[in-house]
Amino acid sequence: MPARPKHGDSFRAQRRNVLRGGAAIAALAALPMAPRALAQQASGSFPSKVIRIVPFGTAGGPIDVIARVYGEKLQQRWGQAVIVEPKPGASGILASDMVAKAAPDGHTVLFTLPLTHINNAILQSKLPYDPVKDFEPISQLATGGPMLVARADAPYSNVKEFVAYAKKHPGMTYGTWGNGSQAHLMGELLKHQAHLELTHVAYKSESAAHNDMIGGVLDFAWANPSTARAQSQGGRMKALGIAGSRRVSTMPDVPTFAEQGFAGFDLDSWIGVYAPAKTPQPIIEQWTQALRDITRMPEVREKLINYGFEPLGSTPAEFKASYEADYPRVAELIKAAGVTAQ
Template sequence: MNRKQALATLIALALPWTALAQGTEPNFPTKAITIVVPFPPGGSPDVLARVIGDKLSARWGQPVVVENRPGASGVTGAQHVMRATPDGHTLLMTPNTFVLAPLVMSAQAANYDPQADFAPVALPSKTVLVLAAHPRLGVKNMAELVRLGKDRPITYTGSGNGSPQHIAGEMLRQAAGLNLTFVPHRGLAPALADTVAGHIDLVFVPYGAAAGHLKGGALVGLGTLDEEPQAATPGLQPLARQGYPDLVVSVWSGLFAPKGTPPAVIARLDREIKAVLQMPDVRARLEQSGQIITAGGPEELAGAVKRDLASFTPIVRANRIKAE
């Protein structure tokens, strides 16, 4: 091979990667895509991955497989994706416990950095976290809870140690000066059931999971932990508008790729997911499951991770919170 032929070969080999670096349309996907959900089937990230995955498969003519890899509070699935080939064919759909895990677990148990080891792809949806009380507590809003909570101990729950609900309760205790005690549960369902039964005073819970109990009177909604009032949570005002502006805890689901995934692949994934989220049947299915569609892209997801780290880190450190 002469010098001219060798140069032509090098240029031909470099062209696909040059196109990716410049953001032109990549040849993607070239095979089946796997979306790893690091929790059992049935939760918001699982529903989200399956609804979006079905539509992407139809648009691309390639299978999109949802693979549940539960274990270690989501760490098992996250680490699997972190080690995958960074070509966009292995992705992670996870709630923001993904951000919390390295803060509340040992470095050996959760040996990843949510910012350094992953590429943000999309922020499709969030769920609104609600603070609800058992009726026997006799409170209907934050002002009444604060008056009561300064005179007597109050218990709260919302899944296990180191969960977003645990963090939310510590933020509430600190902001309002309440005598709060966290009662951990192995999952949201038993936490909610114990509160409805009257064994626990308060619960932090996604609105979709609590809506029936709130409408039926088994629980009393005291407010949401969102920044703004939401049409999806009628009659509930944010705690931030009840005198506690720092009581904002978002529960979101994000799609991540391994670090090093070409920007053009991420851009195509983002564009295609945004198109899917505009479909009326997709919106109806997700809203029915209690999700609020945000349709955010890589920048919005990176911002959500950054905000959570800034909000959660001081609470975890000050209270020495550790996962179970």
């Protein structure tokens, strides 16, 4: 039989095992923490499950594409799966309501435009959500403005020529991605300012309106600058002017409405991110920092610029201040344009 170890030998063996275990624990503690571990340490267990981004609009639309860019970066940063679920229809009301009623744990957020939180609040007498009380602002990712576009063979190439043509051809129709959208407001403002007879047609998506315009169902439309550029390069449409405070670098030859003698069209749109109300502040802060860091990434900035947006990445306080400044301007524009709920 093998000799039984002496008591002293057993004690020394146990001591060696304890020391080895302690060294291993110390070595693990010295390793840098993974991003997800840091996140959990900073705000409890967040993120502890799949993160859901709900962009207003259709799959493949500008907000959906941008949401997927951020979703990929967030997944890399937090080590947690991120899914993007676009929710089109009802001028963004469906998407906003879905997020407003989600659990306030930071795992569901809304990527949206001013339409859902400013325009709808002014136009709609009753919404299923309160745009202020039911949401926590996280960040404005970028700002920009829509472009007035026409078929490539249209007999006008700028806003002035379009107005002159429209005066001689009353009853022209145009399409946008929703009643009360920024594009709709700009279209109606142009109608009233230039004394034109125009008819607005609201679509569920930008692409649906463009298909009808190119097919001859509509006379003209509004477009995101990235769509206008792609379709212009493809010989299917041309941009007449941009409604915003500046030209866009990807289409520098397209002048603003102001440059063409039309005032009041310098109200920029934006892409904003909201969480449900009562989401814990540490989680809001974590979201804000992540979105700001991602917005600064060169490849993300390039994507935003290609879509005609100026990268921003604001704080919640800055987002709130921008919202409060935009609200009365949009209300005034809605009144001037004569836009009503449908």
